[in-house]
Amino acid sequence: MKAICDFTKIPLFQTNGEPFEHPACFLPILGKPFVQHIIEYIERSGIHEVLIFLSQYADELEQLIGDGERWGISITYSLLKKTTQISERIITSEAIAEDELFLFCNSLQLPFFSKNHLLEPMRFSDEKSDKDLLWSVCTKAILIQGTTEELQETKVFSLDVCSANTYLESLHKILVRNGEGLIMMGKKIREGVWTGPGTKISPSATIVAPVYLGSQVNISSNSIVGPDCEIGNGCIIDTESSVIGSSVFAGSYIGKSLYIKGCLVNQNKILKAELDTVYAATDDLLFSSVESNLPSGTKFKAPFFSRLLALALALVTFPVYILLLLFQALAGNKPLHSVTIIPIPQKLTAETLFKPFSREIKVLRSRSETQGILLKHLLWHLIPGFWTIACGKARFFGTPWKTTEEYSHLTKDWQGLYLQSKPGIISEADILYFQYPSEEMLFASEMYYKVMDTPRYNAKLLGKYLRLLFSRRND
Template sequence: MTVCVILAAGEGKRMRPLTGSRPKVMLPLAGRPMLEHLLNAVMDAGITDFIFVVGYGEASVRNFFGDGTSKGISIRYVTQKRQQGTGDALMTVRPHVHSQFLLLNGDMVLHSDDIKAMLKTPAPAMGVFTSNHPQDYGVVTMDGDIITGLEEKSLHPKSDLINAGMYLFEPGIFEELETIRPSPRGELELTDALMTYIQNKTLRGVRLSFWADMGSPWDLLGVHEEMMREIIPEHQGVIEEGVIIKGDVQIGSGTVIMSGSYLEGPCIIGADCKIGPHAYIRPGTAIGNACHIGHSSEIKNSIIMDKTNVPHFSYVGDSVIGSGCNLGAGTKIANLRHDKGTIIIGGTDTRRRKFGAVIGDDVLFGINCSVNVGSIIGNHCRIGPHSLVEGKLEDHTVIRR
């Protein structure tokens, strides 16, 4: 029986400040950690035996998934004690793997049909995907189904095919890993161990029909939008008279939707929330547990994590907000440039025409604050009343007016 090894040890530094208190794989997509979406896809492909390689924030992964009994599967954990690259992460499972195994990066979303196709392919094999910006990834060249080249982040990519971080290996990969040396950034790279396979023309490529990688917070929001279209409506909370619900909406237990509120699916409201009165929840929004969205507040196409409050007269659009935040009355987050151009953050083009802000955990706003498009606000910031926020604020920044 094939074992699935999932690499889930990394912090995800490019996801900061959202990874300040949680590992990247536990960031939410459509109301569930991204790792759970990946796990479910692998389960749908018929695999029931898993090994998670954990490290940064590993307690949150272990506590959430346990030993897999609740899902009818087996999950074992191996700790990567130091972040020394994907090759080092894979070597940690060597004592536990004795036959063919599936290897996945934990920070991506796959479809189960592609996983099934991979399992039918002779090992060694690697998943490849067509990208419109291959220069951001490992660029793959192929001759038929044989991979002939792999070049990391080439400025002049030789194809539009990229390494999707999905592999099927035999235990012989560990012998190849023993031969590699640290890369210029001081890490043992799994891709370096593939070069012998490529030179011998034994590494097969499996073209994936769907693949989503979360490297930056705006990638998180883009994948979230796609996954929200597949939610199943469920109403477990209390819905008062005068509430209007249109489309597919999930409402968790203990949540109260107060009179005059308008919920337009697809959207997700977690457990033990208070929504309204007269709140407007627009499509693409996922609100975590124990949140309060108050009177005349509008939330559109955003991820709001647990215990965050947007109490009244505020607007949040196309944003990702961490846990334990509070937006003072009248706080507005802009999400569209006047020239309708794509949003640039720290010199990086997000390729999104609409994007508001990324806000870390435990950020408190005074009344009537304005947040400009593409702002990054670190954890534990304190924003005084009537402040304008733009650009990037480091953790623990205090703005007084």
């Protein structure tokens, strides 16, 4: 059986005043975009051929979903003009036989059906509201005759992101079910509470289940989170704030002493679901992107003590550095090769965001080649980096320089965060992750470090780094 996905209609929430500029199918559910859960559910139903029709946000959807290789299925795409009916394309498609049953689905609802439901023509509706979910098992003939509404109706549990209210209701329903039916990211730390790596909860904070917390989330003192909440990667809930029955998207900052209930928060915009109204905050102490909330200079000054310590370590490890150069040469590689990087920090303007200043540096190996094994990081990055720190061009801890190619692949928010960061040889991601992290995890890690960057926090990272050098991470 094949699945035919109508992902052509990707609405924004039409609210009173300005729209909430976040495509509905990308809304987060348990750490993943809703549309990703759809593809994973289709695969777990035993369907291995998927044809997706795209129109709006075609590039973003194709980049997110890919060709299906990570799920062991085949995904192909077809671009549809606004004036073309998807039923016309399906009827004329040679990839589908005339009497072949296929699953027809959309990007805004997800019915929890069983494999037995795929054996005969039927359509799915919600078990409580009786709402038609616009998912069906049908054939070309049924589409031609226009009899999809006359198909046998099957009532099932479902999730829905057609509106802010139905999205929050779906979040509540799936949290109450402990994520049953979906592939869930994160670790269950107690009944009804899940967290991702690097998340920190103050001892005086109150977490009311069910709650899903992403990676690198910071819940500050005397704050209350839950029930029925999802807090995205890299978010910060500041002191004495309450978040109830809401979803806070990745990279958002909730200021001090705020009360949020029944809302969707996306950096500096908040959508009150009940009132169907968007509020755009202008005060950085309310809702804002973490990177824009924190001041940052445009000139970097390495601490004198760090430079002095790095010089001493560089002299002590100089023989090792020479051996590394010889090893590279004997292995047939250039001892040092040039890469073009975007130095940081830089003044954040519209011009620098699109055309930042760049320069060339010499490196032994790329970071992706050594990520996850700290002994390799020590040899190929830290020991050569001692000289960089001694020259005042970087610190021990900070954000690693990105090449021009890596920078071009970052989102605009990430580019803004990067340009305001302080350069360092050791990153928090080097310590946290056993293998090179995904872009989402790397972004969350760098955002979290930017907020937590203090001498005391760097001392803790140093302790972790030294402990992990002698752990199984280096086997």
